[in-house]
Amino acid sequence: GENVEQHPSTLSVQEGDSAVIKCTYSDSASNYFPWYKQELGKRPQLIIDIRSNVGEKKDQRIAVTLNKTAKHFSLHITETQPEDSAVYFCAASSNTNAGKSTFGDGTTLTVKP
Amino acid sequence: GAGVSQTPSNKVTEKGKYVELRCDPISGHTALYWYRQSLGQGPEFLIYFQGTGAADDSGLPNDRFFAVRPEGSVSTLKIQRTERGDSAVYLCASSLLAGPENEQFFGPGTRLTVL
Numbered sequence: 001g002e003n004v005e006q007h008p009s010t011l012s013v014q015e016g017d018s019a020v021i022k023c024t025y026s027d028s029a030s031n032y033f034p035w036y037k038q039e040l041g042k043r044p045q046l047i048i049d050i051r052s053n054v055g056e057k058k059d060q061r062i063a064v065t066l067n068k069t070a071k072h073f074s075l076h077i078t079e080t081q082p083e084d085s086a087v088y089f090c091a092a093s094s095n096t097n098a099g100k101s102t103f104g105d106g107t108t109l110t111v112k113p
Numbered sequence: 114g115a116g117v118s119q120t121p122s123n124k125v126t127e128k129g130k131y132v133e134l135r136c137d138p139i140s141g142h143t144a145l146y147w148y149r150q151s152l153g154q155g156p157e158f159l160i161y162f163q164g165t166g167a168a169d170d171s172g173l174p175n176d177r178f179f180a181v182r183p184e185g186s187v188s189t190l191k192i193q194r195t196e197r198g199d200s201a202v203y204l205c206a207s208s209l210l211a212g213p214e215n216e217q218f219f220g221p222g223t224r225l226t227v228l
Contacts, residue, residue, distance in 0.1 A: 006155075032213030043117075043204070043219040044156065051214065089155045093213035100169055101146075101217065103155030 002027040004092050006104025013080050014112050021107045023090035024072045030092040033073045034101070035064060038087045047088075048075070080111045117220035119205050125226045126195055134190040134223045138207030145188050146217060147180055148204040156204055162188060163211045195227045 003026040013019050025033075031052035036044035050057045050064045050073065057064050061080075066073040077084055087108050091101040118137045126132050138145050144163055148156035158172040162182045170180070177195075182188040192199055202222040208215040 004155075034216075036219075043221050045219070046216050049216075091155070095213060097169070097213075100158050100161060100172070101156075101213075102158065103148075105153070105155050 002030060002092055002094070002097070002102040004090060004102045004104045006090050006107060008107060009105065010108045010110070012110045012112065015080060015082060017080055019075075019077045019080055019084070019109055019111075021075045021088055021090070021109070022072060023074070023092075023104050024070075025092040025102075026071065027092070027094060028068075028071065029094040029096050031095060032093050033064070033066060034091050034093075035062075035075050036089045036091065036103075038089065038106070040086075044089060077109075080109075082111050082113050085109055085111045117205055117207050117218050119203075119220040119223050121223060122221065123224045123226075125228065127228050128195060128197060130195050130227075132192050132195055132225065134192075134203050134225070136188045136190070136205030136207075136220060138186065138188070138205070139218055140186075142207035142209050142218075143185070144208045144211035144215065145182060146206040146208075147188070147190050148206065150202045150204055150222070152201075159190070161211065168211065192225075195225075197227050200225055200227045 034049035038044040063076045087106045090104045093101045146161040147159040150156045160170040165185045177193045180190045204222045205220040206217040
């Protein structure tokens with residue numbers, strides 16, 4: 001089955017700096033890669049996703065890149081703000097596992113004011 | 114209505130007892146998923162439903178776990194003979210259709226503690 005690894009497990013940045021979180025996956029059939037933000041005690045919420053037919057997607061301060069050959073994808077947050085502090089999860093799924101998402105173990109991002 | 118809801122929000126039980134966890138998906142969503150999240154880890158897939166049928170139950174850890182969705186809406190996750198290792202947050206999610214390009218909307222979770 002699919003295996004998703006996520007790094008780093010914790011990340012601390014100064015407000016205004018950029019943050020990068022990286023994930024690798026093992027199943028070459030995976031074709032959909034969402035990123036979730038989970039604040040303490042809250043539910044995971046989708047913040048951005050990318051499909052395997054594109055290499056990069058951007059939405060304001062967040063962007064995701066995908067390298068299918070290397071089987072890795074990354075989340076980039078620019079101009080970080082204290083409210084970006086949360087746990088971020090990457091995930092992977094494929095048409096062959098129609099609903100089944102495999103998640104990474106999360107990155108705890110702390111943005112210091 | 115609002116988003117996905119789950120009840121109870123917290124459940125404390127004793128080892129060996131039976132528990133039921135309920136999920137109310139977003140109205141009209143045909144796909145429903147159950148995940149388990151242990152402390153410091155990402156959600157772990159358990160089972161998903163397309164309509165009333167379990168389309169993939171490969172994540173259920175053993176036969177103590179069972180889930181139903183009899184009318185294609187509300188789902189119940191049932192755990193028999195609970196063990197301390199079952200303690201986790203159980204998350205439910207729903208999406209309009211099954212498939213990787215359909216956004217999954219998560220509920221707030223049920224925190225299960227087995228003493």
